[in-house]
Amino acid sequence: MTYLVIKCGGSVLEKLPESFYENIIKLQESGQYQPVIVHGGGPLISSLLNKLNIKVTFHDGLRVTTEEVLDIVEMVLSGKVNKHIVKNLYKAGGKAFGLSGVDGNLLTAAPIEEGGNLGFVGKIVDVQTDGLKLLTEQGTIPVISPIALDAKGQRYNINGDTAAAAVAKALKARLCFISDIPGIWVETEGKKTVMKQITRKKILQLIDDKEIVGGMVPKVKGAMESLKDGVPEVVILNGLDDKSLLDYANGGEAGTKITLDEEVVTHA
Numbered sequence: 133m134t135y136l137v138i139k140c141g142g143s144v145l146e147k148l149p150e151s152f153y154e155n156i157i158k159l160q161e162s163g164q165y166q167p168v169i170v171h172g173g174g175p176l177i178s179s180l181l182n183k184l185n186i187k188v189t190f191h192d193g194l195r196v197t198t199e200e201v202l203d204i205v206e207m208v209l210s211g212k213v214n215k216h217i218v219k220n221l222y223k224a225g226g227k228a229f230g231l232s233g234v235d236g237n238l239l240t241a242a243p244i245e246e247g248g249n250l251g252f253v254g255k256i257v258d259v260q261t262d263g264l265k266l267l268t269e270q271g272t273i274p275v276i277s278p279i280a281l282d283a284k285g286q287r288y289n290i291n292g293d294t295a296a297a298a299v300a301k302a303l304k305a306r307l308c309f310i311s312d313i314p315g316i317w318v319e320t321e322g323k324k325t326v327m328k329q330i331t332r333k334k335i336l337q338l339i340d341d342k343e344i345v346g347g348m349v350p351k352v353k354g355a356m357e358s359l360k361d362g363v364p365e366v367v368i369l370n371g372l373d374d375k376s377l378l379d380y381a382n383g384g385e386a387g388t389k390i391t392l393d394e395e396v397v398t399h400a
């Protein structure tokens with residue numbers, strides 16, 4: 133049995149078909165994988181902030197988080213979004229338990245070094261896996277929202293990709309990012325090509341060239357960190373293609389696989 137951390141991005145959350153949740157249950161029932169879900173919800177947070185006339189600012193895919201913004205982030209992620217996923221997993225015939233990084237001291241945060249002007253944005257310094265293991269042993273899928281406390285009890289907003297990478301590392305899991313794109317693309321002569329596989333070196337170059345921007349930045353950074361720390365495999369998949377998760381889990385080709393080695397292949 134292998135843990136499979138599935139990060140559901142806010143870009144697709146509301147559009148994911150019922151079959152997406154059914155496929156997660158199928159993976160669990162196969163006995164080959166134990167799914168653990170970590171989710172985002174960025175667009176829903178931004179939409180509520182806009183309604184409340186609170187300014188929305190991002191730097192390199194990370195939200196500038198004041199105390200006021202943090203209240204909204206926690207409310208949206210741990211409330212609406214988390215329960216949406218739990219509900220859909222039950223509807224698909226599974227068992228799920230929603231929690232945030234605060235519950236059971238699951239995720240411990242520290243401020244990110246480069247976060248001088250980002251406010252309460254954290255990185256994960258510890259993951260308590262005992263609770264996750266208890267849940268999964270009972271056949272329950274943990275659904276985690278990325279809010280965490282530091283040692284003094286201060287709350288932090290954690291990017292969902294960063295949280296997923298930390299959970300995957302702690303569980304020595306495979307990690308898959310579910311987003312709204314078929315994978316990482318590069319543009320040559322005005323034409324976008326989806327990379328079948330991409331290495332750390334190429335990712336750093338694409339970030340430098342501003343071909344990887346916005347929300348893709350924390351995703352690839354999380355992927356590279358977790359690979360360095362023993363996660364065997366990271367992939368980015370399209371949540372709207374309802375075959376991609378099962379194809380990937382069954383050893384087929386889907387999305388973009390991120391590796392530390394040097395081989396670079398593109399989809400034909």
Ligand SMILES: Nc1ncnc2c1ncn2[C@@H]1O[C@H](COP(=O)(O)OP(=O)(O)O)[C@@H](O)[C@H]1O
Nearest residue numbers: 141142143311312315316317343344345347348
């Ligand atoms: N090189 C790239 N390849 C694919 N997507 C990219 C790239 N650079 C930036 N992006 C953007 O990253 C987005 C995915 O990140 P994000 O919006 O944070 O998604 P999620 O909410 O699923 O985590 C895509 O919708 C796309 O607009």
Ligand SMILES: CC(=O)N[C@@H](CCC(=O)OP(=O)(O)O)C(=O)O
Nearest residue numbers: 142172173174194195290291292
């Ligand atoms: C620090 C930071 O940026 N946190 C994110 C948390 C949600 C998230 O990561 O949502 P996606 O997965 O949809 O991007 C935010 O406030 O938007």
